[in-house]
Amino acid sequence: xxxxxxxxxxxxxxxxxxxxxxxxxxxxxxxxxxxxxxxxxxxxxxxxxxxxxxxxxxxxxxxxxxxxxxxxxxxxxxxxxxxxxxxxxxxxxxxxxxxxxxxxxxxxxxxxxxxxxxxxxxxxxxxxxxxxxxxxxxxxxxxxxxxxxxxxxxxxxxxxxxxxxxxxxxxxxxxxxxxxxxxxxxxxxxxxxxxxxxxxxxxxxxxxxxxxxxxxxxxxxxxxxxxxxxxxxxxxxxxxxxxxxxxxxxxxxxxxxxxxxxxxxxxxxxxxxxxxxxxxxxxxxxxxxxxxxxxxxxxxxxxxxxxxxxxxxxxxxxxxxxxxxxxxxxxxxxxxxxxxxxxxxxxxxxxxxxxxxxxxxxxxxxxxxxxxxxx
Amino acid sequence: xxxxxxxxxxxxxxxxxxxxxxxxxxxxxxxxxxxxxxxxxxxxxxxxxxxxxxxxxxxxxxxxxxxxxxxxxxxxxxx
Numbered sequence: 001x002x003x004x005x006x007x008x009x010x011x012x013x014x015x016x017x018x019x020x021x022x023x024x025x026x027x028x029x030x031x032x033x034x035x036x037x038x039x040x041x042x043x044x045x046x047x048x049x050x051x052x053x054x055x056x057x058x059x060x061x062x063x064x065x066x067x068x069x070x071x072x073x074x075x076x077x078x079x080x081x082x083x084x085x086x087x088x089x090x091x092x093x094x095x096x097x098x099x100x101x102x103x104x105x106x107x108x109x110x111x112x113x114x115x116x117x118x119x120x121x122x123x124x125x126x127x128x129x130x131x132x133x134x135x136x137x138x139x140x141x142x143x144x145x146x147x148x149x150x151x152x153x154x155x156x157x158x159x160x161x162x163x164x165x166x167x168x169x170x171x172x173x174x175x176x177x178x179x180x181x182x183x184x185x186x187x188x189x190x191x192x193x194x195x196x197x198x199x200x201x202x203x204x205x206x207x208x209x210x211x212x213x214x215x216x217x218x219x220x221x222x223x224x225x226x227x228x229x230x231x232x233x234x235x236x237x238x239x240x241x242x243x244x245x246x247x248x249x250x251x252x253x254x255x256x257x258x259x260x261x262x263x264x265x266x267x268x269x270x271x272x273x274x275x276x277x278x279x280x281x282x283x284x285x286x287x288x289x290x291x292x293x294x295x296x297x298x299x300x301x302x303x304x305x306x307x308x309x310x311x312x313x314x315x316x317x318x319x320x321x322x323x324x325x326x327x328x329x330x331x332x333x334x335x336x337x338x339x340x341x342x343x344x345x346x347x348x349x350x351x352x353x354x355x356x357x358x359x360x361x362x363x364x365x366x367x368x369x370x371x372x373x374x375x
Numbered sequence: 376x377x378x379x380x381x382x383x384x385x386x387x388x389x390x391x392x393x394x395x396x397x398x399x400x401x402x403x404x405x406x407x408x409x410x411x412x413x414x415x416x417x418x419x420x421x422x423x424x425x426x427x428x429x430x431x432x433x434x435x436x437x438x439x440x441x442x443x444x445x446x447x448x449x450x451x452x453x454x
Contacts, residue, residue, distance in 0.1 A: 036391045036422045038429055044395035052399075232389065 003316040004362050008203075008355030009152055009180060009295050010320055014246070015205045015356070021249040022207060026242040033239045034230060043241045050248025054212060057183065057251050058197070059190040066213050066231045067244055071179040071200035072102035074213040075146075077235070078175045078196050079106040081221035082144050083114055092117045094137045094145040094172075096129050097338035100152055103177055104334075107146075116143070126287035127156030127339050131163070138166055144173040144195075149181035153335040153351060154286045155295030157185065161192060168193040173219065179203050179211075183254045184261060184293055195219050201243065205356055206250030210243035260356065264293035267354055271363045272296055278367055279374055285336060285349055294355065297336070299348035300374050309350055311373045317366060321350040379448065380404070382411035386444050390422045397423055401433060406453030409436060416443045423447075 005013065014022075025046050031039035033047050048062070055062040068074045079093075093107055097120045110116045119137045121129045129147065138145065145167050147158050160176050167174035175196040178187060182199040189197065196219070200211035215221060220234060227236030254260055275282045275298060285297040299305065305321040312319055332346035341349070352366070383400045385393040397412050404410055414420050427433060427449075437448040 034391065036394070036426075038426065041391045041394050041398065041426050044391045045399055048392065048395045048399060229389075232392075 001316040003318070004365060005318050006352045006354060006358065006362075006366065007318045007320050008358070009155075009351065009353035011202045011208065012205045012355045013357060014207065015250060015253055017253055018206055018246045018249045022242045022246040025245040029241050029245075033241050034228060043239075046241055046245045046248075047239055050244045050251075053248040053251045053255075054199070057255050058199075058214060059188045060214055061217070063232075064189075064214050064217055066215060066234050067239060067247075068211045068213055068235060069209055069237075069240075070202075070211040071100075071177065071198050072211075074198040074200075074211050075100075075102045075175075075177055076106045077213055077221060077224050078144075078198070079103070079110060079146065080224055082173060083110045083116055084222065086114065086116065086143055090141055090143045091115065092119060092139075092142045094119045094121065094134070094142050096121045096123065096147055096158070098123050098127060098129075098151050098153075098156075098335040099146070099148055100177060100179070103146055103148070117141075121147075123156070123338050125340050126290075127151050127154045127285075127335065128287065128290070129158055129163075131159055131166075134163060135166055138170055138172055140170070142170070142172050144175060146175040146177070148177040148179075149187070150178075150185065150292040150295070151335060152180050152295070153333055154297040154339070155180075155292035155353075156287050157181070157290050157292060160194065164193040167195075180292060180295070183251065184264065189214065189216075196221075201247035201250055204250050204254060207243045207246040210240055210247050212247070254356070261293055264354060264356075267358060267360055267363060268293055268296055270360060271352065271354070271366075274363070274367050275370075278371065281374070283345075285339070285341065294353050296352045297349055298352065299345060299350065301348065303348060303374060305348050305350040308370075308373055312366075312369060315369050317369060319350055319352050377409050379411045380408040382413065384413045385419070385423075386413055386415050388419075390419055391426075393419050394423045394426045398426065398430065401430075401449065401451060404451045406432075406451055408451050410449050410451065412447040412449060414445055414447065416440065416445060420445050 029043040031043045033043035051062045051065050055065045121133050173195040177198045179200050183204050195216050197214035202208040230236045281301040309321040332343050336346045432452050434450045436450050439446040
C-alpha cells in the first residue's frame with residue numbers, strides 16, 4: 001500500500017544526507033567524545049561542528065548551545081533548575097494555556113511539590129496569547145516566563161519578541177520552546193531578548209533523541225543530570241555523537257535552502273484553500289494569518305475526528321487528531337478548548353502537518369481520499 | 376614573525392573540546408597563514424600539542440607563556 005505521511009509536527013523522516021552523515025559518524029567516530037586520544041578528538045570535532053552549525057543558525061555563539069536528549073529534557077531542565085533557585089518572594093511562573101505537555105507537566109510538578117504559583121495566560125480564537133494579559137501578569141514576584149513560539153496543535157505563532165521585551169524590562173528570565181518553529185520561522189538570538197530556548201532535531205528531519213538548550217551567556221543553569229561533567233558540567237552523559245552530527249547536518253541542509261518557508265507555506269495554503277472549496281463542512285481551526293507554515297488544524301462539522309483519522313489510516317494516510325504525545329487518549333485538546341471550541345468541535349478536529357518531503361500531488365491524494373470519506 | 380591572521384581563545388574550555396575546536400580552527404585557515412591559539416597551561420596545552428603532532432602541515436612558530444595560559448603561534452604550511 002502506498003503511504004502518505006502528514007504528521008510532520010509529531011516527527012519527520014530523516015533526510016538522505018542526514019542518514020548518510022549519521023551512518024558515517026556511527027561507523028568512523030565511535031570513540032567517546034570525552035576521550036583525549038586522537039579517536040576521541042575526532043568524535044568531539046563532529047560534536048563541535050554540529051554545535052557551531054546550530055549556533056550560527058540561531059545567531060548565537062556555540063558556547064551557548066548545550067545538547068540534551070530532546071526537547072522534553074531541555075524544557076524540564078529550564079523549569080526545574082530555575083525553580084531550584086526559588087524564594088517565597090519570587091515564586092510565580094507565567095506561561096500560557098496552550099503549552100506542550102513537556103512544559104505543562106514539569107510546571108504542574110513544581111506547583112504541586114515546591115509550592116510554585118502559576119499564571120496561565122489565555123489565548124484568543126486564533127490561539128494567540130493576549131499580550132495585555134501577559135503584561136499584567138509580569139511583576140517582581142515572577143521567577144520566569146515560558147511560552148512556546150509555535151503551537152504544535154494549531155500552528156499559531158506567539159508574539160515572543162514582544163514577550164521577551166516585556167520580560168527583559170523587568171529582569172524576568174524568559175524561555176521559549178521553539179521545537180515547532182526552529183528553521184521554519186526566523187529566530188535571531190542576537191536581537192531577541194530571551195534567556196533560554198529549546199530546540200530538537202526530529203522536527204527538522206533530523207534524528208530522534210537529540211535536542212539542545214540555548215542558554216544566554218551569563219544565565220547558565222545548574223545541571224540536573226550530574227556525572228562525568230559533560231557539556232561544561234551542565235549536562236553529564238556520554239554524548240550521542242551520531243545523533244548530534246545528524247542534528248547539525250539537518251540544520252546545515254535547511255539553512256542553505258532559504259526557500260523552505262515559502263515552499264511549505266505555498267503547499268499549506270493550497271491545501272487550506274482546496275479543503276474549503278471541496279468541503280463546505282470544513283472549518284479551519286488554525287489561524288488564517290500569522291500561522292506556522294506546516295500545521296493545519298481542521299474539523300468537518302458532523303464528523304468525529306477519530307473516525308476520519310482511522311479511515312485515512314486504513315488508506316495509508318497518517319495524520320493526527322491530537323498532539324502526538326496524547327494521541328492515544330480521547331480527551332478534548334486543551335489547546336482547542338483554550339481557543340473557545342466546544343467539546344463537540346474539539347472531538348471533530350484533526351491536525352495535518354506537512355514537511356520538506358511533502359509534495360502537492362500527495363496533498364491532492366489526501367483531498368481525493370477525504371472526498372470518499374466525507375459524504 | 377609575520378602578523379597573525381586569525382586567533383582563537385580556548386581558555387576555560389576543557390579537554391578534548393579545546394583540542395577539537397583548535398584543530399577545526401586550524402583546518403579552516405588558508406595556507407601560509409599564521410594563527411594565534413590561546414590555551415590554558417597544563418593538560419589543555421599538553422593534550423593539544425600531542426594532537427597537533429599527529430596532524431601534518433602545521434608548524435609552531437613561537438610559544439609564549441603568559442601566567443596560567445599560553446600563546447601559540449602556528450603557521451599553516453599547507454600540503
